[in-house]
Amino acid sequence: MKSLSSKIMTAEEAASLIKNGEYIGISGFTLSGYPKAVPEALALRVLELRKKGEDFKVSIFSGASAGDDCDGVLARAGGIDMRMPYQSNSSLREGINKGVIRYMDQHLGSMGPMVRSGALPRPTLALIECIAVTPEGRVYLSSSGGNSVTYLECADRVILEINTIYGEEFIGLHDTFIPSLPPFTRPIPISKVDDRVGSVFIQIPPEKIAAIVYTERHDKVNPFSPPDEISKTIASHILDFIHVEHQKGRLPRGLPYQSGVGNVANAVLTEMALDSRLGKVNIYTEVIQEAVLPLLESGKLGFASGTALTLSEAAQRQVNQNISHWKNHFVLRQQEISNSPELIRRLGVISMNTALEIDLFGNVNSSHVCGSSIMNGIGGAADYARNCYLGFFMTPSLAKNGCVSTIVPLVSHCDHTDHDTMIFVTEQGVADLRGLDPISRAKLIISNCAHPDFRAELTDFLNFSIKQTRKGHLPVCLDRAFEMHLRFLQTGKMLK
Amino acid sequence: MKSLSSKIMTAEEAASLIKNGEYIGISGFTLSGYPKAVPEALALRVLELRKKGEDFKVSIFSGASAGDDCDGVLARAGGIDMRMPYQSNSSLREGINKGVIRYMDQHLGSMGPMVRSGALPRPTLALIECIAVTPEGRVYLSSSGGNSVTYLECADRVILEINTIYGEEFIGLHDTFIPSLPPFTRPIPISKVDDRVGSVFIQIPPEKIAAIVYTERHDKVNPFSPPDEISKTIASHILDFIHVEHQKGRLPRGLPYQSGVGNVANAVLTEMALDSRLGKVNIYTEVIQEAVLPLLESGKLGFASGTALTLSEAAQRQVNQNISHWKNHFVLRQQEISNSPELIRRLGVISMNTALEIDLFGNVNSSHVCGSSIMNGIGGAADYARNCYLGFFMTPSLAKNGCVSTIVPLVSHCDHTDHDTMIFVTEQGVADLRGLDPISRAKLIISNCAHPDFRAELTDFLNFSIKQTRKGHLPVCLDRAFEMHLRFLQTGKMLK
Numbered sequence A, B: 001m002k003s004l005s006s007k008i009m010t011a012e013e014a015a016s017l018i019k020n021g022e023y024i025g026i027s028g029f030t031l032s033g034y035p036k037a038v039p040e041a042l043a044l045r046v047l048e049l050r051k052k053g054e055d056f057k058v059s060i061f062s063g064a065s066a067g068d069d070c071d072g073v074l075a076r077a078g079g080i081d082m083r084m085p086y087q088s089n090s091s092l093r094e095g096i097n098k099g100v101i102r103y104m105d106q107h108l109g110s111m112g113p114m115v116r117s118g119a120l121p122r123p124t125l126a127l128i129e130c131i132a133v134t135p136e137g138r139v140y141l142s143s144s145g146g147n148s149v150t151y152l153e154c155a156d157r158v159i160l161e162i163n164t165i166y167g168e169e170f171i172g173l174h175d176t177f178i179p180s181l182p183p184f185t186r187p188i189p190i191s192k193v194d195d196r197v198g199s200v201f202i203q204i205p206p207e208k209i210a211a212i213v214y215t216e217r218h219d220k221v222n223p224f225s226p227p228d229e230i231s232k233t234i235a236s237h238i239l240d241f242i243h244v245e246h247q248k249g250r251l252p253r254g255l256p257y258q259s260g261v262g263n264v265a266n267a268v269l270t271e272m273a274l275d276s277r278l279g280k281v282n283i284y285t286e287v288i289q290e291a292v293l294p295l296l297e298s299g300k301l302g303f304a305s306g307t308a309l310t311l312s313e314a315a316q317r318q319v320n321q322n323i324s325h326w327k328n329h330f331v332l333r334q335q336e337i338s339n340s341p342e343l344i345r346r347l348g349v350i351s352m353n354t355a356l357e358i359d360l361f362g363n364v365n366s367s368h369v370c371g372s373s374i375m376n377g378i379g380g381a382a383d384y385a386r387n388c389y390l391g392f393f394m395t396p397s398l399a400k401n402g403c404v405s406t407i408v409p410l411v412s413h414c415d416h417t418d419h420d421t422m423i424f425v426t427e428q429g430v431a432d433l434r435g436l437d438p439i440s441r442a443k444l445i446i447s448n449c450a451h452p453d454f455r456a457e458l459t460d461f462l463n464f465s466i467k468q469t470r471k472g473h474l475p476v477c478l479d480r481a482f483e484m485h486l487r488f489l490q491t492g493k494m495l496k
Helices: A002-007 A011-015 A037-051 A068-076 A090-097 A111-117 A148-154 A229-248 A263-274 A292-297 A313-329 A341-347 A381-387 A438-448 A452-468 A483-491 B011-015 B037-051 B068-076 B090-097 B111-117 B148-154 B229-248 B263-274 B292-297 B313-329 B341-347 B381-387 B438-448 B452-468 B483-491
Strands: A023-026 A058-061 A080-084 A125-133 A138-141 A157-163 A209-215 A257-259 A281-284 A287-289 A301-306 A308-310 A330-333 A350-354 A357-359 A390-394 A423-426 A429-432 B023-026 B058-061 B080-084 B125-133 B138-141 B157-163 B209-215 B257-259 B281-284 B287-289 B301-306 B308-310 B330-333 B350-354 B357-359 B390-394 B423-426 B429-432
Touching (some): A011 A037, A011 A209, A058 A068, A080 A090, A125 A148, A138 A148, A229 A263, A229 A390, A229 A429, A263 A292, A263 A390, A281 A341, A292 A301, A313 A330, A341 B341, A350 A381, B011 B037, B023 B148, B068 B090, B080 B090, B125 B148, B138 B148, B229 B263, B229 B423, B229 B429, B263 B292, B263 B390, B287 B301, B301 B313, B308 B330, B313 B330, B341 B381
Parallel strands (some): A390 A423, B023 B125, B287 B308
Antiparallel strands (some): B423 B429
16 A cells, blocks of 8 residues: 555644534444544544634535544534434434524435535545555445445545454455446446445545555444334244245245344344244345344345444454355345335335324425434335335334334324324234225224323224315315424323 | 127126226326216216115226216216226316315326236226227227326226227327336336337236126317416427526427416417427327427427327317327327326436415425315326426416415425425526525425415514524425415415
8 A cells, every 4th residue: 555655643633634514424323334433533623613703614425424523522512513314313303493503303214325426515625434445446335335326436535544454354245336427337236135236345536545544443322122012022923924925925935034123123133043934044234234244143134235233342342253155144234225215116125114203194204303403314224115125114102211102193394194194003903004995994094003191082083084085085174283292292102 | 809799798788797895097198088978877876876775886997087977976886996096087176175085196107017016905996098909909000199008908898988089090109118016027118209129019818807888989089279378378488498598508309398287388489489489399298289280380380299189179170180190209108108207307307287276395395285175186297397308387476366475384285295306487487406405495485486465474484483493404394384375274365
């Protein structure tokens, strides 16, 4: 790496190359593979400049959420102007909900093409964590694919964080293919979860590399906690349902699974490892999470395709030790491939995502509490929900220690419309909405998914709406649609 | 057609073969190519049975909307139990909104695969309008593709209406390709609007043909009316915007257009024929409508791919006379191909659809008036809006003679979320929402798209919501979100 050795510098020196107002495209997806040292150094620089009365902010486009040592420190320093397309950091969330940080969540599969087409501002700087770079400009990504290819391609200048926790054995995990934009787009030549169609590295002009910073740091991911009883119940409902669909011949065996992140999703994967009714499990998802490891260890994992390998520090160590063996079971793609409508539909993915709230008619809110405060963002759920072969949205029927019903008359914010949802699952049961008209949907959701404490009020809303709207196709009494939400905002409880 | 001649019968005889409770898959898409004689005869049979105290209902799956001589007569006779995935008939709408007919609107591109996979009930009878059928069972479709291949494949019994208004020259217009279901799906091998990848006919086992009925009837489509001033203004805003995007280099030239149906969509196509800034126009859409003819006549049409050729009777005669020449410019596909996410994204479609109402944050309602009464359905708009290269939603800023603002604080029903919308256009102007956070979106929509009569109230809602939710990421004051709708329901006017 002779010709690049002059670019090696400290994180502070690299951070000093960043310009006020710049759009930065960073690596990272769901707390994995994001840059760590330069964002921290940049946050310190922002704070120092602020002391001198200078304002300094950057806009950050990522794959998805980054760790606290990136999103958190920069948000707390007041260094972020605009952020897209997903986040999950408490400090960043606070800044967004106070109106201090501009934010737009976006389908994760659309972000890369929107940047390349010019629909969104072009990042002028790419800040990318990697395992290695060669003098010819071959960049080997670390634990996530994200939109790194797009940002490396678009940016004039590149800062690389070479993270030495990854050995050379880690090389080969990625498949960095992205399609050309229209009018030059061709079919994406992937027809199986383990098809490899691109390169294991990204080729960039070496002269674009402005700085190389060495780090030795794990992704900041909370330790994996075993599923609670409610999550286990939801998981068993889902696996039972899949089993019956197999038996009915409505669901071909061997279709790959997508799983969102969080406790319930973890529970499903954990239960899968124990379910003797399932054969080999293939995964076509965004985030290959810790709960996939038991599948791998039990010999049940066929192949897992994702855009991120998101693991606790202990699991990162475990995987890095076994990577030369385990990488035969994994591929990390760019997120526009992991979340491609074309591929999700072609592969026939079985999709499982978490809902924040669900309404009587089949709409799902996955992002905004009481319609206004962002939690994280829509993420990639809609890429899968719209295009999957069979789709589940799952949530415990109660939240906030029982004060909130996750089944509501009308969602306070709509991320997935009734046309994009098929099966709802809570610990109460399963509602299969396929082919049902709105009133039948509502009755089924109340009886099968809502918590008993809330069934009477939900039924009352439905009956009142049917009367008030003189039936109507989809009876929603608008002046009472948010009564439960408003009661919660006023009293802290949805229950009367 | 010797071996089939025994199957030729009257519409009444064919209708008598239909069973009570049966699911029927019919041809037809947006008033074109639907069966006419058998539905009318069935409606009469239903009425006669009712007189005898017998109930008789069928469920109807189609491509999209059928004419009054199909959807209308059957709805008025009380002969429809369940209807999917789209309709636009006043009698049918009335039955749905009274709760007498079960209805679920569905993305038009998803309906076929959902039937084949078993997610929806399998039609046992296919009732298909065609031009011809051969003794070997080759069926040549008429003026629409729809889901006819799926229904012919799934059904045990087939009734064909051979419509003799189409000459043999009409043969060759269709490309009947549909992909296999997972796990056997391969890339759809279409990369240009004029690629043909299937057959011009559908092969079915001739023994499935239960009846053949001859007809000589045009599709019932209202005559084309020239665009009004408001539609023309919206059209010129869109074409100006496209011109600027071309100039900025953000929009490659030659990308194909999709256009919804209705006055505004017609105006856009009409104005395109007159716009000297545009070169050849390619179309990749659902409905090739009458306004495409001026493009063809002026030599401006490159190629048009659709699933339906929807024309007034006069235009049907004109096209039928010229079909041997004009069919070089047209192809009719199955709707899961015209509306395929894979292909819409690959081809880089510029999408233009009509909204019923638009809210401050970028959500669109295209189906339900005041959240409850169905107008038509979501149709194929979402297939395009989610996957297009550049997407417009357009509407006059006022409806119901100025009593209703189509820009509202919060949509009363959400068909397209803020993640799926890019550019809003009314006669007032254009709001380009790409990359904007919610509050910036709201301000731009109010200033550029809302009618001046409603700007003060919309601004007041926004400011109040920002205050009440202590900013919030997407400030929606839930107890005032539907004030304008409720005022309309009470007084017939949204204006105070």
